[in-house]
Amino acid sequence: MRYENEKCPHCGKAFAESDDIVVCPECATPHHRDCYTELGKCVNEHKHQDGFVWTKTEEKPEEKAEVAEENEQSDFVKCPECGTKNKKNALVCANCATVLNPEIRQQFEPPETSNIYIDGQPISNGDFIDEENTVTVKEAVCFIQKGKESYIKTFIHAKLNKRKPKFNFFAFIFGAYWFFFRKMYKPGFAFAGIDLGINIFSMSFSFKIFGDAMRLMMEHATEFTQGTADAELINQWYALIETGIHNNRTALIMISVLNLVSLLVHVFIGFKANGYYLNFIKDSIGKIKNVTPHPGAYYTYLYAKGGVSFLNPVLISIAIYYLNEMILSYAFM
Numbered sequence: 001m002r003y004e005n006e007k008c009p010h011c012g013k014a015f016a017e018s019d020d021i022v023v024c025p026e027c028a029t030p031h032h033r034d035c036y037t038e039l040g041k042c043v044n045e046h047k048h049q050d051g052f053v054w055t056k057t058e059e060k061p062e063e064k065a066e067v068a069e070e071n072e073q074s075d076f077v078k079c080p081e082c083g084t085k086n087k088k089n090a091l092v093c094a095n096c097a098t099v100l101n102p103e104i105r106q107q108f109e110p111p112e113t114s115n116i117y118i119d120g121q122p123i124s125n126g127d128f129i130d131e132e133n134t135v136t137v138k139e140a141v142c143f144i145q146k147g148k149e150s151y152i153k154t155f156i157h158a159k160l161n162k163r164k165p166k167f168n169f170f171a172f173i174f175g176a177y178w179f180f181f182r183k184m185y186k187p188g189f190a191f192a193g194i195d196l197g198i199n200i201f202s203m204s205f206s207f208k209i210f211g212d213a214m215r216l217m218m219e220h221a222t223e224f225t226q227g228t229a230d231a232e233l234i235n236q237w238y239a240l241i242e243t244g245i246h247n248n249r250t251a252l253i254m255i256s257v258l259n260l261v262s263l264l265v266h267v268f269i270g271f272k273a274n275g276y277y278l279n280f281i282k283d284s285i286g287k288i289k290n291v292t293p294h295p296g297a298y299y300t301y302l303y304a305k306g307g308v309s310f311l312n313p314v315l316i317s318i319a320i321y322y323l324n325e326m327i328l329s330y331a332f333m
Contacts, residue, residue, distance in 0.1 A: 003015040008032045011032060027052050028054045042320065043182060081297070097297035097301070116149050118156060142302040143281055165278060167274075168270050179273075210241060260275075
C-alpha cells in the first residue's frame with residue numbers, strides 16, 4: 001500500500017515516496033521508522049484493545065479535483081486508491097486493479113443502502129445473507145446484480161426461518177440453462193449431461209417404435225414435403241406406425257418413464273437451485289477476497305465475476321442441439 005500524502009501520527013509530517021515506513025502489526029498504522037524507534041511503540045497502542053484498525057484518510061473534494069485536473073493535463077492517470085501512475089488509456093490500475101475512469105468506477109460502487117425491505121423493514125448493507133455470516137448484503141448486491149432483491153430476500157428469509165431457500169421456478173423451467181445463466185458451470189454441465197442422457201435413451205426407444213415409418217418418410221421426403229404422396233404411400237406409413245406401436249409396448253412405457261424422470265430432475269433442480277446459488281456466492285466471494293490485490297478493487301472484482309451471462313446458455317444450447325442432430329444422423333446410418 002502507498003502512503004504518499006498520509007501523515008505520520010508521531011511527527012505529523014507527510015510521508016514521501018522515498019521515506020522508510022514501518023507499519024504496526026496490530027492496527028496497520030504507518031510511522032516513519034525513526035519515529036517508531038523513538039517512540040518505542042505504536043502511537044495508537046492505547047486503541048488496540050478496542051479493535052482499532054488504521055484506514056487511509058479520505059481525500060477531500062478539492063484534492064480529488066486537483067488529481068483529476070492533473071490527470072487531464074498529463075499522459076498518465078493517477079490511481080485514486082493507491083496513487084500509482086498509469087497510462088492515460090488504461091482501464092484499471094496496474095497495481096491494485098481499481099477502475100480508473102470515474103464514470104465507469106461509479107457503476108461498480110455499491111449503493112449506500114440496499115433499498116431492500118422484508119416485512120416493511122429495511123435491510124442494512126451490513127446484514128448477512130447466510131447463517132455463517134460470511135456474505136453481507138452489500139457484497140451480495142454487487143455479485144448477484146440481476147434479480148438481487150428477490151434472491152437476497154429469499155436467502156434472508158431462509159436464514160431467519162432456519163430452513164432451506166424456497167423453490168426456484170425459473171430453474172425448474174430452464175433446468176441446466178439457468179445454471180449457465182448464473183455462471184454456475186459445474187452443476188450446469190452435470191444437469192445438462194443428465195438431460196442429454198435421458199434424451200438419447202428416449203430417442204433410442206422412439207427409433208425402435210417409429211424407426212421404419214421415419215425411414216420411409218426420409219426415402220420419400222419430396223413426396224411428403226410437397227404433399228404429392230399417394231394414398232398407398234400414406235397408408236403404408238400409417239401401417240408402419242401402428243405396427244411399431246403394437247410391437248413395442250415396452251418401449252412406449254420406457255419413454256413415459258424417461259419423461260417422468262426428466263420431470264423429477266427438473267423438480268429437484270427447482271428445490272435445490274437457490275441453495276446451490278447461495279453456496280456458489282459464498283465460495284466465489286471467499287475466493288475473490290483472497291485474490292483481490294487492493295481493497296479499493298474488491299467491489300470491481302465482485303461485479304466482474306458475478307452477474308449473469310446471456311451468451312453462454314445460447315451457445316451451449318446450440319452445441320447440444322447439434323450434438324442431438326449428430327446422434328440422430330448416426331441412428332439413421
